[in-house]
Each structure stands twice: as C-alpha cells, then as structure tokens.
Amino acid sequence: MTNQTDHLSKAGTGFKGLSLPAPLRATVNVATSVALTFLGLLLVTFIIGRVVPIDPVLAIVGDHAQEHVMERVREELGLNRPLYEQFGIYVWNVLRGDLGVSVLTSNPVLEDIKRVFPATLELASVATLFGVLFGVPMGVLAGVYQGRWPDQVIRVVGLLGYSIPVFWIGLMGLLLFYAKLDWVPGPGRLDVFYDGLVDPVTGVLLIDSAMAGEWEIFWNAASHVVLPAAILGYFSLAYISRMTRSFMLEQLSQEYITTARVKGVSEWRVIWVHALGNVWVPLVTVIALSYANLLEGSVLTEIVFAWPGLGYYLTQSLLKADMNAVLGATMVVGAVFIGINILSDVLYKLLDPRAR
Amino acid sequence: MTSQSEHLSGGWRAWLLSSSPASRGQARLGRFYIAWLSFRSNYLAMLGLGIVLGLIVVAIFAPLIAPYDPNAQILVDRLQFFSWAHPFGTDDLGRDIFSRIIYGSRLTLYIVILVAIIAAPIGLLVGTSAGYFGGWVDAVLMRITDIFLAFPKLVLALALVAALGPGIENAIIAIAITSWPPYARIARAETLTIRNSDFISAVRLQGAGRARIIWSHIVPLCTSSLIVRVTLDMAGIILIAAGLGFLGLGAQPPLPEWGAMISAGRKVLLNQWWVATVPGIAIFIVSLGFNLLGDGLRDVLDPKSGGQG
Numbered sequence: 001m002t003n004q005t006d007h008l009s010k011a012g013t014g015f016k017g018l019s020l021p022a023p024l025r026a027t028v029n030v031a032t033s034v035a036l037t038f039l040g041l042l043l044v045t046f047i048i049g050r051v052v053p054i055d056p057v058l059a060i061v062g063d064h065a066q067e068h069v070m071e072r073v074r075e076e077l078g079l080n081r082p083l084y085e086q087f088g089i090y091v092w093n094v095l096r097g098d099l100g101v102s103v104l105t106s107n108p109v110l111e112d113i114k115r116v117f118p119a120t121l122e123l124a125s126v127a128t129l130f131g132v133l134f135g136v137p138m139g140v141l142a143g144v145y146q147g148r149w150p151d152q153v154i155r156v157v158g159l160l161g162y163s164i165p166v167f168w169i170g171l172m173g174l175l176l177f178y179a180k181l182d183w184v185p186g187p188g189r190l191d192v193f194y195d196g197l198v199d200p201v202t203g204v205l206l207i208d209s210a211m212a213g214e215w216e217i218f219w220n221a222a223s224h225v226v227l228p229a230a231i232l233g234y235f236s237l238a239y240i241s242r243m244t245r246s247f248m249l250e251q252l253s254q255e256y257i258t259t260a261r262v263k264g265v266s267e268w269r270v271i272w273v274h275a276l277g278n279v280w281v282p283l284v285t286v287i288a289l290s291y292a293n294l295l296e297g298s299v300l301t302e303i304v305f306a307w308p309g310l311g312y313y314l315t316q317s318l319l320k321a322d323m324n325a326v327l328g329a330t331m332v333v334g335a336v337f338i339g340i341n342i343l344s345d346v347l348y349k350l351l352d353p354r355a356r
Numbered sequence: 357m358t359s360q361s362e363h364l365s366g367g368w369r370a371w372l373l374s375s376s377p378a379s380r381g382q383a384r385l386g387r388f389y390i391a392w393l394s395f396r397s398n399y400l401a402m403l404g405l406g407i408v409l410g411l412i413v414v415a416i417f418a419p420l421i422a423p424y425d426p427n428a429q430i431l432v433d434r435l436q437f438f439s440w441a442h443p444f445g446t447d448d449l450g451r452d453i454f455s456r457i458i459y460g461s462r463l464t465l466y467i468v469i470l471v472a473i474i475a476a477p478i479g480l481l482v483g484t485s486a487g488y489f490g491g492w493v494d495a496v497l498m499r500i501t502d503i504f505l506a507f508p509k510l511v512l513a514l515a516l517v518a519a520l521g522p523g524i525e526n527a528i529i530a531i532a533i534t535s536w537p538p539y540a541r542i543a544r545a546e547t548l549t550i551r552n553s554d555f556i557s558a559v560r561l562q563g564a565g566r567a568r569i570i571w572s573h574i575v576p577l578c579t580s581s582l583i584v585r586v587t588l589d590m591a592g593i594i595l596i597a598a599g600l601g602f603l604g605l606g607a608q609p610p611l612p613e614w615g616a617m618i619s620a621g622r623k624v625l626l627n628q629w630w631v632a633t634v635p636g637i638a639i640f641i642v643s644l645g646f647n648l649l650g651d652g653l654r655d656v657l658d659p660k661s662g663g664q665g
Contacts, residue, residue: 040503044512051519163591163644165598168618168636171625179626296508300599304622314511315603318518330515334507341506 034342039091041334045327046090050083094331100324104317109328112313117332118203119189120302120309123232124294126206126225130233131240132287138237139244140279144271146249154241161238166297170231170304177227184227185220187306194220228305232297236290243286244279251275281351288344292337391656401652407645415461422455426612435628444634447617448624453631456612457638463613464642467528467597468590474532476586479539480578484570486540487547498544504537510596517605524613527606531596535589542585546578580657588650591643598639614639 057073065073074080078089093099099109142154177183185191189205194217198208206225209218251257252275260270299311306312310329317325373390377383395401414421434450436442444453486497504512509531516530550556551574559573600606601615609616614635621632 036499037502037506040499041506044503044507045515048515048519159644159647162647163595163640165595165602165615165618165636165639165643167599167602168632168639171618171622171632172636175625175629293508296510299510299514300602303603314514318514319604321518323518326515326518330507330511333511337508338506 030342030345034338037338038335041331041338042091042094043087045331045334046087048330049090049323049327099328099331102317102322102325102328104320104322104325109325112325113310113328113332115203116308116310116313118200119205119307120295120298120311122189122204122206123225123229123298123301123307123309124291125204126229127233127294127298128236128287128291130230131236131290134233135237135240136244136276136283139241140248140271140276142241142245143248143252146245151245154245158238158242161235165300166231166235167300167304169234170228170301173227173231174304185224187304189221189224189307190217191220191224228301228307232294232301235297236294239290239293240283240286244283247279247282248275251278281348284347284351285344288340288347292340295333295336395652395656398652398655400648401655404645404648404650404652407641408649411461411465411642411645414458415465418458418462422452422458424452424455426456426459427451427610435624435631437628437630445628445630447620447631448628453617453634456617457614457635460612460614460617460635460638461642463524463607463611464594464597464639467524467531468593468646470528471532471535471593471597472586472590474528475535476539476582478532479536480543480575480582482536483540483543483545484547484574484578487544488551488566488570488574494544497540501537501540504534507534509534509592510599513596513600514603514605517600522605522608524607524611527597527600530600531593534596535593538589539582539585542581543578546581547574550574550577584650584654584657587646587653590646590650594639594643594646 057070057077057079078086081089097110099113101107102109102112105112138154138157142151145151174187178186198205198212198214198217201208201211205221206218209215209221252271257270257275260274261267265274295310298307298309299314301307302309302311303315310333314326314329314333317329369389371382372386374382374386377386395405428451430446430450432450433442433446434448436446438445442452442454444457447453447456482497482501486494486501512534513527513530516533517526520526520529556569556573559569564573597606598613598615598618601613601617602619604616604619607613607616609620617635618632618639621628621630621635625632
C-alpha cells in the first residue's frame with residue numbers, strides 16, 4: 001500500500017544534471033514521472049485494444065460489407081498505418097478528450113463517463129465517510145487496548161474485510177435489509193417516481209437535491225445509498241482501522257505522550273487530542289489510498305446494486321464487447337488512481353513539516 | 357504417545373535444536389523446526405494452515421467426497437432446501453450444491469497455484485534484475501512496474517479479459533499480469549540490501565557470472581519475503597477470480613466455479629437464498645484461511661515487519 005504513495009515521487013532521475021532550485025526540480029521530477037506513468041497507462045490500454053480478437057472494422061460495418069467499404073473504414077480508423085503511428089494518434093486523441101464513440105450507446109465515450117462518474121463518486125465518498133467515521137475510532141481503541149479484547153475484535157473485523165467477496169456481502173445485505181427486514185429500498189439510486197425530477201447540476205444526487213431544496217428526494221437518495229456505501233465502506237474501514245492502530249501504537253510509545261501524562265493531562269485528552277492529532281497526518285495518505293481502492297471495489301458493488309456508475313458502465317460495455325467504452329473507462333479509472341496518489345503525496349508534504 | 361516414541365521424538369528435538377549443528381542440512385532443518393515451533397504457537401495461523409490443507413485434501417479427493425456428479429442435472433429436484441440427500445440443497449438446474457462446492461475447490465486451487473507460478477517468477481526476475489543491475493535497467497523495469505501499479509487490479513484484469521475473451525485460462529493470465537508488480541518491488545528492495553554485501557563480492561571475485569549471482573545467491577534470499585507476500589495475496593487472487601466468475605468473465609458454465617455459482621444464485625436470491633449463500637461462504641472460508649496463514653508466515657519468516665501492523 002505505502003509503496004504506491006512513494007513510487008511516484010521517487011522516479012524521474014533524469015534531471016540531476018540540470019541545476020534548478022530544489023522545489024522546482026522536485027516539481028519537474030514529479031511532473032515527468034506522472035507524464036511517463038500516464039503515457040504508460042495509455043500504452044497498456046492501446047495494447048489491450050490491439051490484442052482484442054474482435055475486429056473493430058467488422059464491429060462497425062457488419063459481416064456482410066463489401067471489401068472496399070471495409071478498406072475505407074480501416075483507413076478512417078487509421079488501422080492501416082504502422083503501430084507507433086496509431087499509438088501517436090491514440091495519445092493525441094486522448095489528450096484532446098476524444099475517447100472514441102461507444103458502440104452500445106452511440107455517444108462519445110467521454111460524455112458517457114461524465115454522465116456516470118458522479119454516481120460512483122457519490123457512492124465512494126459516502127463509503128469513505130463511513131470508513132473514516134467508524135474506522136478511525138476503532139483503530140484508536142485497538143491501539144490503546146493493544147492485545148486486549150477490543151483489539152482482538154477489531155482485528156477480526158479487519159480480517160473479515162480482507163476475506164469476504166464484496167459482491168456476495170452485497171447480495172446478502174440486499175437479502176437481509178431489503179427483502180426480509182425492508183429497512184432500505186432496493187437497488188438503484190432513486191425510487192422510480194423520483195427519477196429525473198432534479199436537474200443534474202453536479203450529478204451527485206445528494207448535492208443536487210439539497211441544492212434544489214427537494215428534501216424528499218434527498219432522503220430517498222440517501223436511503224438508497226446507505227446500504228451499498230456501508231458495505232463498500234466496510235472494506236475501507238478494515239484498512240483504515242488497521243493503519244490507524246499501527247500509527248497510534250507508534251505515537252503512544254513516544255516521549256511526548258509520557259510528558260503529557262506526567263504533566264497530568266487526562267488520559268482522554270492524551271489519546272484523542274495529543275496522539276490522534278499526530279496520527280491524522282499519515283492517516284490522510286491512507287484515507288486517500290482507500291478512496292482509490294474503493295473505485296475498484298465499487299465495480300462489483302455497482303453491479304449488485306444496479307448503481308449506474310462507472311463500474312456498472314464498464315462491465316456492461318465489457319459484456320457487449322464495446323471496446324472503446326471499456327478502454328476509456330479503464331483509462332479514466334487509472335488516471336483517477338494516479339491523481340489520488342499524487343494528491344496524497346502532496347497532502348502529506350503539506351501536512352508534515354518533516355517531509356518538506 | 358508411548359514413552360519410547362517420546363524418547364525418540366525427544367532425540368529428534370535435541371538433534372534439531374542443537375546449537376552446534378554438524379552439517380548444513382542439520383542447521384537448515386533446525387531452522388525450519390524453530391520456525392515451525394513459533395508458527396505452531398499461533399493458533400490463528402494454525403487455523404489458516406488447517407483451512408488451506410483442508411482445501412488441498414478436498415480438491416485431491418473431490419470424486420470420493422462428492423456424492424453426485426457436479427454437472428448432473430436432476431430437474432425434478434431443482435432448488436431444494438438443505439436435506440440429507442442434498443446437504444447444501446440444489447441449484448436451479450437441480451445440481452447438488454455440495455458436490456459443486458467440492459469440485460469448485462479444484463478450480464480455486466488451480467487458479468491460485470497457476471497465478472502464483474506465473475506471477476511470482478516474473479516479479480522475482482524483474483525485481484532482482486532491476487536491483488542488481490541498477491542504472492537504466494532499474495529505471496526502465498521499475499517504470500514498467502509502476503505503470504502496472506497505476507491500475508486498480510480488478511479493473512485491469514477486466515480490461516485484459518475483455519481483450520482475451522472470457523474463460524478460466526484467460527482469467528488466470530489476466531490476474532497474473534496484474535499480480536506481479538508488488539513482487540517485483542519486494543524483490544528489488546531485498547536485492548538492494550544484499551547486492552553490496554561482502555559475500556556477493558566474494559562470489560563475484562571467484563568469477564561467478566551475473567546470472568549465477570542473481571539466481572543462486574540473491575533469489576534464495578528474496579524467497580521468504582516473497583512467499584509471505586504471495587500467500588497474503590492468494591486471498592485477493594481468490595476474490596478477484598470469484599469476481600470475474602461472478603461477472604461471467606471467468607470460468608464458464610457448467611464449471612462449478614464459486615463466483616459463477618453466486619451469480620447463478622443471484623437470480624433466485626429472494627426465494628432460494630442458499631443457492632448464492634453457500635458458495636460465498638466457501639470463498640470466504642478459503643480466503644480467510646490464506647489470510648491467516650499469510651499473517652502467521654509473516655510473523656515467522658519476516659520478523660522485521662512484526663505482524664502487529
């Protein structure tokens with residue numbers, strides 16, 4: 001996990017010869033590194049796109065097209081050029097925001113992604129909120145009561161999080177809380193009769209409905225997001241509580257804690273103010289990383305809960321062999337992943353004076 | 357235990373724990389024995405070992421344990437609840453779920469073993485070469501590794517399966533391609549710490565070639581941390597494979613893959629909940645087993661990272 005945070009800042013060794021001021025050099029290094037990683041990402045999606053056994057020409061013109069029609073389409077798609085040229089065109093198109101057209105929806109892939117991404121963002125954000133609200137206090141408790149029963153219980157909670165298939169627990173959640181107990185509404189983001197009543201300003205229903213003052217819709221959307229977000233959040237809870245625990249253990253063994261205790265500061269204050277105050281700094285990185293990991297977990301959760309987000313879009317396109325959409329979505333997820341990694345690096349440097 | 361066997365085992369114990377081993381073999385066995393003693397005292401790790409061994413035994417003896425052919429469809433008996441005849445009920449095609457779970461263990465084992473066999477050596481090769489040669493070799497190899505780390509595993513695996521086509525072999529290839537980068541990082545880190553040690557210089561002065569140094573002197577020292585990491589990853593591999601199966605991109609019907617079984621059970625979830633529930637529990641138990649085993653191995657083989665966090 002921690003590997004992912006530092007790998008971006010470490011690379012970019014090619015600029016030692018230039019005598020730039022240190023902060024600028026660091027920025028240039030990070031920028032080169034990010035650019036190279038992103039180029040690599042595009043290379044991977046490009047290669048995957050070329051390996052695909054489905055002939056993109058056939059997908060457009062159909063099986064019964066005449067030879068000259070196929071030839072023309074092949075030329076239009078640039079498939080008759082050398083591979084490196086094709087890759088260049090691909091990179092150029094992506095930089096212009098052209099990810100091709102989805103065969104399934106006949107929209108530009110970028111438009112589709114813009115439409116579905118807020119749903120994933122909403123789900124992942126609420127899930128992370130859940131993971132932080134419960135995971136941090138649990139990790140603190142586990143650290144304070146190291147080796148005793150709260151620690152054991154929290155350890156088991158974490159182990160379950162690493163061992164349960166997310167799509168299965170999603171189904172079980174639906175079975176129990178929707179079908180049997182009827183505590184939450186079924187799959188989807190809203191009840192059908194509320195659908196399309198608020199203007200999609202941000203696309204995040206909770207924000208849109210609150211801005212429009214439509215509280216009925218807000219509560220409906222909230223009731224829909226609770227179960228999938230709690231299930232997804234459980235996995236980030238497992239990770240966040242585990243990391244909080246080890247950060248807490250590290251802090252609690254420091255001398256300033258002893259000093260505070262000797263001075264007569266209450267134990268509550270020592271733990272929740274002094275120690276936790278210093279834990280937040282590395283924790284920000286962990287939370288950012290768990291947010292990135294939720295993008296992955298959300299793919300399967302979205303399927304189970306028919307949540308019309310990026311993961312749902314990705315798998316639906318996949319099953320229909322809509323490669324432009326698949327590669328576009330993959331690339332966007334990869335790019336967001338890189339972005340969050342950089343962000344957590346930057347945040348860490350801002351928050352921890354020692355890292356500057 | 358009789359007193360004789362106790363005496364005998366006591367003799368073995370003394371021989372294994374001897375502080376002045378007479379041969380290299382004795383020293384090596386003794387080290388294993390000490391590791392085992394420490395491993396054995398960790399009851400959660402032993403539980404994990406038990407689960408993994410259980411999985412292997414079930415997979416080997418599947419035809420003897422399973423009461424039915426996993427693909428035999430008895431449509432009159434479809435969607436039955438638990439009974440003596442069908443301990444875990446039957447699915448929507450009247451197949452015995454218990455037998456399918458038993459045979460499914462073979463697929464799970466097949467997937468994790470193949471992924472480990474493909475991914476670990478790739479990671480080892482890339483990591484040790486990068487660490488040993490340094491310079492531009494290191495820069496290029498690690499750049500490639502970073503690119504693969506920039507994708508979430510499942511999403512990259514999905515895209516690869518989309519390109520290669522669904523099926524269990526392609527799922528294995530896809531998961532292996534997404535799994536090797538962390539191994540490369542670990543192997544590189546280990547290599548960096550040992551490449552400048554005196555014994556490596558000594559071997560080099562004796563005229564050993566690069567391949568020999570890497571293969572016979574560096575790789576063996578990387579394996580223990582790699583084994584820990586691979587074991588811990590197996591749970592994740594099982595979960596991703598099950599996820600691919602659930603999406604219909606992994607093992608294809610009628611193979612009794614657990615993820616695909618959950619997907620089939622999803623259609624009848626509200627009325628016949630057990631069809632989807634039982635395979636999920638199987639996945640959960642097995643990946644829990646690998647997690648516990650991995651945690652225990654880490655405590656024993658890799659004391660540096662100190663299991664607690």
